[in-house]
Amino acid sequence: MANDQDAASSYRPATVAVTVGRPxxxxxAPMNVPVTFASTYVAGGDVEYGRFGNPTWAAFEEALGALEGGRCLSFASGLAAVATVLDLVGTDQVVVAARHSYNGTIMQLADLESRGRLKARLVDLTNLDEVIAACEGAALVWLESPTNPALEVADIPAIREAAHAAGAYLVVDNTFATPVLQRPLELDVDIVVHSATKYIAGHSDVLMGAVLTRDEELYRVLKGRRDLIGxxxxxxEAWLALRGLRTLHLRVERAQANAQELVRRLSAHPAISEVRYPGFGGIISIVVAEGALAADLLTHKTSLWINATSLGGVESTFERRRRxxxxxxxxxxxxxxxxVGIEDVEDLWDDLERCLDDLH
Known part of the structure; x- marks a missing residue:
């Protein structure tokens, strides 16, 4: 590729997103890496077989790795990435995780625990003393910051110190913040995970995951697991995710600006009893004052906001999570x-306000 991470180290994130991972x-020469459709390669090189590598993956991994400041491995989905990281944990070892982590992560932990593979300790991320105490004897500590969907923010340095003192790996799911707003590897976190389906690809048309680390031995182990599991x-998908990554900084900036304005307006509306927002990013959680039925009505009455379970796309989506x-x-x-997407914020608010007024 034209730019490796050393060359990109002098660039700011917006420039890295645009330039790294090109031919x-x-x-x-083409400006963009082509899509390489190949399951088999001529013997004698570093790849050999389609499960071990692909030039299109490599370009995506180079670009996201440069943004996060580590080495990247791409996966078939965010949950495939989660499963591979959890596979680092030995039988009967302890995993500490925020109780409000992504639902798929919690379900994987519950499944592994039910089969005797590991022991899960779910903690309240807002109680730092509880999190630190739970790290004792753990093999891996799993954080989201902000959490999904409670939007709690972790004290990453304090938890890192406790996790490493216990000899545990510290993992941060950085899907919500993205490397535009937060770079956990710079805080001495061991592993970063992304559902690249969300903000990284950014157009609601890709299923992909990613794992990043600065530890070469961890990288080799994780790549070995990916190669073996397939x-x-x-x-x-890799090509689409890389194309989406090129505009990540623009999309995040616009979504964040829209979200911050909507937070201001939502906080003053009588139909809303609580607004949860960590101060950055494009995700907001609101609590509708009249409860579940009113929340369901809101998500079905809008014309611009889309009732959908995923997030991080250019379009604005929402859902009642307890469904x-x-x-x-x-x-x-x-x-x-x-x-919150990248539409005009006045249109987003007009659509919400009309429905919220009907609920009040």
């Missing part, structure tokens, strides 16, 4: 998670 800049992305039976009971029945 060499030579006359008549949880690899398709080349077309999922597996969502923790500590999430309010009337909580609606809102993924």
């Amino acid at each position: 060499p800049s030579t006359p008549d 949880a690899v992305p398709g080349p077309m 999922w039976k597996s969502e923790p009971a500590t999430i309010p029945e009337g909580l609606v998670r809102m993924s």
Whole structure:
């Protein structure tokens, strides 16, 4: 590729997102890496077989790795990435995780615990003493910051100190913040995880995950697990994710600006009893004062906001999270998670206000 991480180290994130992972800049060279559809390679090189590597993945991994400041491995989905990291934990070892982590992560932990693979300790991320105490004897500590959908923010340095003192790996799911707003590897976190389906790809058309680390031995172990299990992305998905990554900084900036204005207005509306927002990013959680039925009505009455379970796309989506039976009971029945897109904020507010006024 034309730019490696050393060359990109002098660039700011917006420039890295645009420039890294492109072909060499030579006359008549394409500006973009082509999609390489290949399951088999001529023997004698570093790849050999389609489960071990692909030039299109490599370009995506180079670009996201440069943004996060580590080495990147791409996966077939965010949950494939989660599963591979949890596979680092030995039988009967302890995993500490925020109780309001992504539902798929919590379900994986519950499944592994039910089969005797590991022991899960779910903690209240807002209680730092509880989190630090739970790190004792743990093999891995799993954080989201902000959490999904409660939007709690972790004290990463303090938890890192406790996790490392216990000899545990510290993992941060950085899907919500993205490397535009937060770079956990710079805080001496061991592993960063992304659902690249969300903000990284950014257009609601890709399923992909990613894992990043600065530890070369961890990288080799994780790559070995990916190669063996085969949880690899398709080349077309990797190409789409890389194309989406090129505008990550612009999309995050616009979504964040929209979210901050909506938070100001939502906080003053009588139909809303609580607004949860960590101060950055494009995700807001609101609690509708009249409870679950009113929250469901809100998500079905809008014309611009889309009732959908995913997030991080250019379009604004929202959903009542407790409609999922597996969502923790500590999430309010009337909580609606809102993924703010890049539309005009006045149109987003007009659509919300009309429906909220009907509820009040």
